[in-house]
Amino acid sequence: MKLMTWRLARWMGGCALAAGLAACGGGGGGGGGGTTSPPAGLEAGTLRVHYQRPDAIYTNWAVYSWNGPTTPSTGWPGNPRFVFERTDGYGAYVDIRLDTSKTTFDFVLNKGTNGTDTIKDMDCDRRATIASDITTRGQQIWLKSGDCATYANEAAANGISLNASRAMWLSTGTLVWPGATQAGEFRLYHAASGGIAVDSNSGVSGADGFFPLTSDSLSADLQARFRHLATAPAFTVPGTANARQLLKGQLVVVRWLNGKPAGATQVQTQGVLDDVYAASATTQTLGASFAGDGTPTLRLWAPTARSVRVNVQGGASL
Numbered sequence: 395m396k397l398m399t400w401r402l403a404r405w406m407g408g409c410a411l412a413a414g415l416a417a418c419g420g421g422g423g424g425g426g427g428g429t430t431s432p433p434a435g436l437e438a439g440t441l442r443v444h445y446q447r448p449d450a451i452y453t454n455w456a457v458y459s460w461n462g463p464t465t466p467s468t469g470w471p472g473n474p475r476f477v478f479e480r481t482d483g484y485g486a487y488v489d490i491r492l493d494t495s496k497t498t499f500d501f502v503l504n505k506g507t508n509g510t511d512t513i514k515d516m517d518c519d520r521r522a523t524i525a526s527d528i529t530t531r532g533q534q535i536w537l538k539s540g541d542c543a544t545y546a547n548e549a550a551a552n553g554i555s556l557n558a559s560r561a562m563w564l565s566t567g568t569l570v571w572p573g574a575t576q577a578g579e580f581r582l583y584h585a586a587s588g589g590i591a592v593d594s595n596s597g598v599s600g601a602d603g604f605f606p607l608t609s610d611s612l613s614a615d616l617q618a619r620f621r622h623l624a625t626a627p628a629f630t631v632p633g634t635a636n637a638r639q640l641l642k643g644q645l646v647v648v649r650w651l652n653g654k655p656a657g658a659t660q661v662q663t664q665g666v667l668d669d670v671y672a673a674s675a676t677t678q679t680l681g682a683s684f685a686g687d688g689t690p691t692l693r694l695w696a697p698t699a700r701s702v703r704v705n706v707q708g709g710a711s712l
Contacts, residue, residue, distance in 0.1 A: 436532030439494050441524070445478050445503065446485035446551070447539040448575040452478045455505045455515070457488060462499030462524065464491045471504050471512040484536065484548055494529045498522065503537065516558070518542040540573040540659075554592045554658045561647040562623065564616055564665035566637045569607065571647060571659065572626040578651035580607040580629055582661075586643040592658040598648055605635045607647070620665065637670050641698045663698075671697045 436442055443457055456475035458467045465474055478486035492499065499522040506512025522544045525533045535544050536551035540560045545551035561571040569582065581604040583590055589600035598604075607629035617624040631637075645661040675695055683691050696702060 432532035432534055436489065436534070438531050439492050439528055440532045441490045441492050441499060441522070441528075442487055442532060442534045443476070443478075443490060444482075444484050444487045444534065444536045444548070444551075445539070446537070448573055450485070452481070452486040454507065455486070455503060457490065457501050458504050459490070459499060459501035462490075462492055462496050462501070462522075464493050467501075470509050471506050475504070484551075492524060492528060492533075494524075497524055499524055499535075515539050516542050520544055552594075554594050554655055556590070556592065556646060556658060556660050558659055559662045560659040562620075562662045562665060563631070563637075563645070564612075564620060564623070565669040566635075566666060567631050567633070568610070568612065568616060568628060569631050569647070569661070570612070570620075570623050570626040570628045572623060574627045574649065574657065576609050576627050578649045578656055580609075581605065581648050581650065582607055582631060582635065583646045583648055584640050584643055586639075588644040590644050590646045592646065592648055592655050594655055597655060598646075601646070602643075604648075605632050607631060637666055638697075641667065641670070642700055667697060671695075 432442070441462070445452065445455065447455070454477065456472065456477040458470075458472040458475060460466050460468075463474075463476070467474060467476075476488045476490050478488050480487055490499075501520050501522075502518075503515040503520070504512050505515075516539075520537070520542060522535045525531075535546065536548055537544060538551055541555060541558050543555055543557050560573065561569055563569045571580075583598055583601040583604040585601050591599050593599075610628050610630040612620070612624060612626075612628050641663055645663070647659055647661060648655050649657040678693065678695070680693050680695055683693075685691070692704065694702070
């Protein structure tokens with residue numbers, strides 16, 4: 395654990411202390427571009443929702459929308475549920491009649507037949523802006539499994555977005571990417587100051603380097619700790635990857651196929667943070683404490699902080 399302790403040599407009566415910390419984080423860009431003209435046969439006032447899954451299995455996946463359709467979904471898993479029953483070159487799709495007085499279409503994607511076995515694709519509420527000319531023509535949106543973004547055209551959807559953090563680093567040696575296809579080569583890219591960008595044509599830029607990942611399966615211990623990820627595609631992180639250093643910067647997993655990036659995601663790190671730091675953190679008492687002479691000691695748990703600043707403020711008004 396990175397335990398930060400300060401002892402202030404001089405204490406001013408009645409003063410207050412505030413600690414602030416800044417840790418390096420990463421960001422990513424999403425797909426953009428203009429809308430695609432609706433295909434012939436898509437009626438005015440209708441929204442066609444396209445959905446793509448890497449496993450290409452769409453059975454009982456559906457749109458649950460509480461705002462936007464002429465008949466909104468109610469209850470759970472939903473009545474009505476707008477089930478993806480037709481397929482095309484992108485994936486599956488469903489047409490939904492809209493209430494043209496609405497300006498947004500709010501929804502989630504779920505699978506299941508009752509409230510106990512229903513699951514969602516990502517724990518996020520999705521939203522699409524309804525086109526201003528919806529009363530005169532149809533509209534389309536594109537979605538990808540594991541990505542909370544809503545895309546206005548297929549080209550943007552097929553691009554590589556770092557908006558989501560779908561991979562999860564569970565322990566120093568194991569990472570999972572739920573929903574990922576395991577075809578191709580996987581790499582863990584890192585950048586101490588952030589700025590990683592991924593393009594399907596030009597590749598990866600802004601990274602300090604990468605570590606190759608190899609396909610694996612979760613250990614029995616990790617399956618027990620992360621039961622909801624027990625069957626997720628898993629990868630071994632090489633021992634040369636220094637987790638303590640890497641956790642202070644941006645992390646991106648990229649899937650390469652035929653010499654080009656075919657997918658990418660940022661990385662959630664709560665699992666590996668526990669693996670590296672939790673044992674020692676439980677023995678510490680955090681916060682402010684005072685010696686007999688009034689000298690304060692400040693302790694905080696900031697394992698990924700790159701800098702910490704303590705502001706001391708005092709005066710008769712406090």
